[in-house]
Amino acid sequence: xxxxxxxxxxxxxxxxxxxxxxxxxxxxxxxxxxxxxxxxxxxxxxxxxxxxxxxxxxxxxxxxxxxxxxxxxxxxxxxxxxxxxxxxxxxxxxxxxxxxxxxxxxxxxxxxxxxxxxxxxxxxxxxxxxxxxxxxxxxxxxxxxxxxxxxxxxxxxxxxxxxxxxxxxxxxxxxxxxxx
Amino acid sequence: xxxxxxxxxxxxxxxxxxxxxxxxxxxxxxxxxxxxxxxxxxxxxxxxxxxxxxxxxxxxxxxxxxxxxxxxxxxxxxxxxxxxxxxxxxxxxxxxxxxxxxxxxxxxxxxxxxxxxxxxxxxxxxxxxxxxx
Numbered sequence: 001x002x003x004x005x006x007x008x009x010x011x012x013x014x015x016x017x018x019x020x021x022x023x024x025x026x027x028x029x030x031x032x033x034x035x036x037x038x039x040x041x042x043x044x045x046x047x048x049x050x051x052x053x054x055x056x057x058x059x060x061x062x063x064x065x066x067x068x069x070x071x072x073x074x075x076x077x078x079x080x081x082x083x084x085x086x087x088x089x090x091x092x093x094x095x096x097x098x099x100x101x102x103x104x105x106x107x108x109x110x111x112x113x114x115x116x117x118x119x120x121x122x123x124x125x126x127x128x129x130x131x132x133x134x135x136x137x138x139x140x141x142x143x144x145x146x147x148x149x150x151x152x153x154x155x156x157x158x159x160x161x162x163x164x165x166x167x168x169x170x171x172x173x174x175x176x177x178x179x180x
Numbered sequence: 181x182x183x184x185x186x187x188x189x190x191x192x193x194x195x196x197x198x199x200x201x202x203x204x205x206x207x208x209x210x211x212x213x214x215x216x217x218x219x220x221x222x223x224x225x226x227x228x229x230x231x232x233x234x235x236x237x238x239x240x241x242x243x244x245x246x247x248x249x250x251x252x253x254x255x256x257x258x259x260x261x262x263x264x265x266x267x268x269x270x271x272x273x274x275x276x277x278x279x280x281x282x283x284x285x286x287x288x289x290x291x292x293x294x295x296x297x298x299x300x301x302x303x304x305x306x307x308x309x310x311x312x313x
Contacts, residue, residue: 048280049280049283050281050282050283053245053283053284054283056245057247064247067213126290130290147248
């Protein structure tokens, strides 16, 4: 087995100004622990409390969406995995990215949803959020990531980006990116 | 008749229901994986209070970050209060927030838009001394 070149991994993390990253099976308690680490970073950086809460909120919604999706699809513990990174760009924006394996069909539906949200302004997003909030729980598809995604779009400073990388015949890796 | 007391956890707020005073307090962050489970006893307590007494009910909230499923559960609670208010009951919400965090105000205002009962959103200067977020 090849040795992992930790130095080059470190270089790559530094180059992308990544504060925090995680890859592997994810549970609610792990989401909370990583969330704690994130809160501490944000406190050290002394950013506005409201901005810190937005970054934290986007991280929570994206990772909980991944958990919900895996549960809804009946994935096993190892398939309920996530790849998450939080970075800070030169302009001081925080970039939260979260990815997971999905059924290719679900992934395509989500890309369409993200594209739809990207075309809406803040007041339209608010109206959509309220409409979704009023929808009964039973009619909210577990795989649609409805309310959470709109919430992330409302908190983001730029339209959300999503990409899909095919892994095999059925599955693809879905990656979502929010700039706050 | 029965008081409610749920200690806070990493991802759930502290909840305290004082039956005699008609007072329900909630304080902290709320982002459990299953908000429906967490909020069920709170919803039952309010429901019990509204059906078994005719006394006024006040909610004192110091909720900070809420994930979307907690927001949904909270909306269910405010809908119950709204219904009671329309039937002539005296209900009131006081939402206190750290003045450095205007995002909490926006969230509280989002809720207030759909309510016609007394809903106060008040800056709490005492929070200045504390360091949250």
